[in-house]
Amino acid sequence: MQKVDTLIENGLIVTLDGTARVLPEGSVAIHGSTITAVGPKEEIAAVYSAETTVNAENHLVMPGLINAHTHLSMTLLRGLADDLVLEAFLERVWEAEEKFMNPPTIRLGAELAICEMIRGGTTFAQDMYWFPEATAEAARSAGFRLMNGPIFVDFEGADHTPADQREGKARTFLDKYADEELIHPCLMPHGTYTVSPPLLEIIKTLMDEYLVPLHTHASETAFEVATVQERYNETPVSQLDRFGMLQPTTTLAHGVHLAPEDIRLLAERGSAVVHCPVSNLKTAAGFAPLPALKEAGVPVLLGTDGTSSSNDLDMWKVLRFAAILARSELGDPTFNPALDVVRMATSDAARAMGLGEKLGSLEPGKYADLIMIELNKPHLTPLFDVYSQLVYAVGREDVSDVFIHGKAVMRDRRLLTLDENWIMYQARLKAEEIAG
Ligand SMILES: [Zn+2]
Incomplete structure (x- = not known):
């Protein structure tokens, strides 16, 4: 088994690669800052084991x-x-x-x-x-x-x-x-x-x-x-x-x-x-x-x-x-x-923006900048076409998890790298000053 840092498992993977490959039950292996592999869940599970696994069932996984x-x-x-x-x-x-x-x-x-x-x-x-x-x-x-x-x-x-x-x-x-x-x-x-x-x-x-x-x-x-x-x-x-x-x-x-x-x-x-x-x-x-x-x-x-x-x-x-x-x-x-x-x-x-080799799709070798969208919601049911859903129905509140450069920055709608309550408090104070 090959060791990786993170496995995002069993999601609806929307790669946005050259052929716009979509995997209904797929996984993404992440090591360091980059994507190591993308494929059907059994294939990935047979080759990779990870420190952290993320269950992406009922979630769409796509580039940020x-x-x-x-x-x-x-x-x-x-x-x-x-x-x-x-x-x-x-x-x-x-x-x-x-x-x-x-x-x-x-x-x-x-x-x-x-x-x-x-x-x-x-x-x-x-x-x-x-x-x-x-x-x-x-x-x-x-x-x-x-x-x-x-x-x-x-x-x-x-x-x-x-x-x-x-x-x-x-x-x-x-x-x-x-x-x-x-x-x-x-x-x-x-x-x-x-x-x-x-x-x-x-x-x-x-x-x-x-x-x-x-x-x-x-x-x-x-x-x-x-x-x-x-x-x-x-x-x-x-x-x-x-x-x-x-x-x-x-x-x-x-x-x-x-x-x-x-x-x-x-x-x-x-x-x-x-x-x-x-x-x-x-x-x-x-x-x-x-x-x-x-x-x-x-x-x-x-x-x-x-x-x-x-x-x-x-x-x-x-x-x-x-x-x-x-x-x-x-x-x-x-x-x-x-x-x-x-x-x-x-x-x-x-x-x-000159970063086509590194960003914009879920492919091995690219930076692991990806998001998960929770699909188990009335306004996202049923799902016939992933792109229609993304453009015409998905909203910001549906984003559940976010990874940037291989690191989780939001899990289950909780921000991991920023203290948002403190930031909002400071912003309100500043706004009082600005309002005069
Ligand atoms: Zn402008």
């Missing part, structure tokens, strides 16, 4: 969800500025950020977000926010997987950093997290309307030197596109391309107002769009043209955006919107079927 665009610490600003026009919204949010968002507060907001994400089955998030070390440290100590990195803007921002000091800070971050297993460094220019050409050039140099992915906002609002057009006589996407920033591991948040030429460029370069339908609909920004993107072959990932615009970090809600939103306009109920939607938040996301 990937939230490809968010601003985690904004959990502390949840509901602070709703139902306002953009200018009033930004004024309220920026004022609060300016006053309250320092590294300890950002860490607290990130911890609150990580509690929420683990409870909802998200195991990996791409976060853009001030003081990225604070969020990275929160993730590392919670055992949560994070892609984040230095943010770039022309103005001083809530981190009070002049533009000419951003390169130095970026290098410090990229060096510090170069060999981390849970923290995946990335370059994060805020957007082409907030980052001017000289700074974009520096970011491109860093991209080439450190070989890390790039994540930025692009074409979220008509105002943003008009601003860039007026200043540079090009679209945000064409500008990014002119700087050589549209790479296969580049991901653009929102992509709502894209010209046909933008879509062609994205397809040619292999860069991805992160669709954030819940945030976009709430702020009346429009939404990404999914049919045109899919037809052109542009990878599309899914994100919640920050909780000051989306209010929660619920990826199941995002999956459902991503499936149904474009259909009435198209008059086509077959568009973006459930399996494709689940892939947008798992295997497609991992690949577009």
Whole structure:
């Protein structure tokens, strides 16, 4: 018998591998941070024995969800500025950020977000926010997987950093997290309307030197596109391309107002769009043209955006919107079927973020980032098609157990690496201050 650390036994295994293999009674063997084997329960039981066994009967086992665009610490600003026009919204949010968002507060907001994400089955998030070390440290100590990195803007921002000091800070971050297993460094220019050409050039140099992915906002609002057009006589996407920033591991948040030429460029370069339908609909920004993107072959990932615009970090809600939103306009109920939607938040996301070899499916050699969903519930009965169930019926409260990098971070809905009552208590105190 081969010894492994953990065996998750007798579950409905949804691998999301290349052939989308589903095992009705299967097991997953985990050793260290990675998956050793996936197979029918008898086969796995014949070869492997484990220190810890998890009974996954009546549970679906699948890769953890990937939230490809968010601003985690904004959990502390949840509901602070709703139902306002953009200018009033930004004024309220920026004022609060300016006053309250320092590294300890950002860490607290990130911890609150990580509690929420683990409870909802998200195991990996791409976060853009001030003081990225604070969020990275929160993730590392919670055992949560994070892609984040230095943010770039022309103005001083809530981190009070002049533009000419951003390169130095970026290098410090990229060096510090170069060999981390849970923290995946990335370059994060805020957007082409907030980052001017000289700074974009520096970011491109860093991209080439450190070989890390790039994540930025692009074409979220008509105002943003008009601003860039007026200043540079090009679209945000064409500008990014002119700087050589549209790479296969580049991901653009929102992509709502894209010209046909933008879509062609994205397809040619292999860069991805992160669709954030819940945030976009709430702020009346429009939404990404999914049919045109899919037809052109542009990878599309899914994100919640920050909780000051989306209010929660619920990826199941995002999956459902991503499936149904474009259909009435198209008059086509077959568009973006459930399996494709689940892939947008798992295997497609991992690949577009440069981690396709390591994440996004349950296969030997990949990191053991997986979730269990309790199926013995009225709203999940009966079960004809696993992907339909995942996209149209499953909710966050159905996630029972979560493993990240081979370690359990939630068992039986109990968080193991975070003291959520203490975090919520601290967050309420901070909110009293913010409310003033
Ligand atoms: Zn955003």
